[in-house]
Amino acid sequence: MRYILQLLLLLFILVPIIEIGVFIQVGDILGLGTTLFIVVITAVVGVNLLKRQGFKAWRDIQMSMAQGQIPALEMASAAQLLFAGGLLLTPGFVTDFIGFSLMIPEVRRTIAKQLMRRWQNKASGFSQSSHFHDGSEFNSYDNHSSAQRRQGRTLEGEYEERSE
Structure with a gap:
């Protein structure tokens, strides 16, 4: 748990610094107005994608439960979509890239399978x-x-x- 908190603190410090650096570089190339326009457009497009993907994830969860299966992968996908939405609403190009990457179903499925495999290994021998x-x-x-x-x-x- 301590490792996770340290990692989150490090990310909380590094991500804004990286985003500021990228903003400065993009602003130098494209200008301030265009840079701000791109940031707003990515947020709007991201929210619309999130809405569609979220409804699809909800349908997948319902279908899985209707078939009597545990919707573990579907729930992990929905959680990743929630995280992606937060990243897309956060101003920045790096967070937008990660957020848009999480909108790709195959990326979410791969991450979910890796996380579930890791949790299953930790749960082995659990009392x-x-x-x-x-x-x-x-x-x-x-x-x-x-x-x-x-x-x-x-x-x-x-x-x-x-x-x-």
């Missing part, structure tokens, strides 16, 4: 204990090899009532 508000507890234990876990969706565990 969880959940306490509910009524004092009961649910424990899930991992007694299977990782190959067996990937094949099925069986959850084994034990439930214990505790009185206070």
Whole structure:
């Protein structure tokens, strides 16, 4: 968690510096008016693309759920679209490039698969204990090899009532 916070702080500092540098370079080449016009146009086009892609992502989630499947990739795609929308509304050429890249379904699918593979590897061997508000507890234990876990969706565990 500390690593993620440090990375976010670094990005929070570096991204504006990079964007300012790119603005200066583009402004020197195209002029201030044209540069500002391009920034506004990319935001408008980005919002329209986001709207279309967002509706498609919502339909994909609904179709997946209607077929009885867990819409994991579709949800990851929708989250990336949300992030892309924020980037496209942020003034700048670098953030616009990243935002428009995330509008490409194949890019989102590739990133989602990589993230899910990473989360699945971290979750391997995970043991969880959940306490509910009524004092009961649910424990899930991992007694299977990782190959067996990937094949099925069986959850084994034990439930214990505790009185206070």
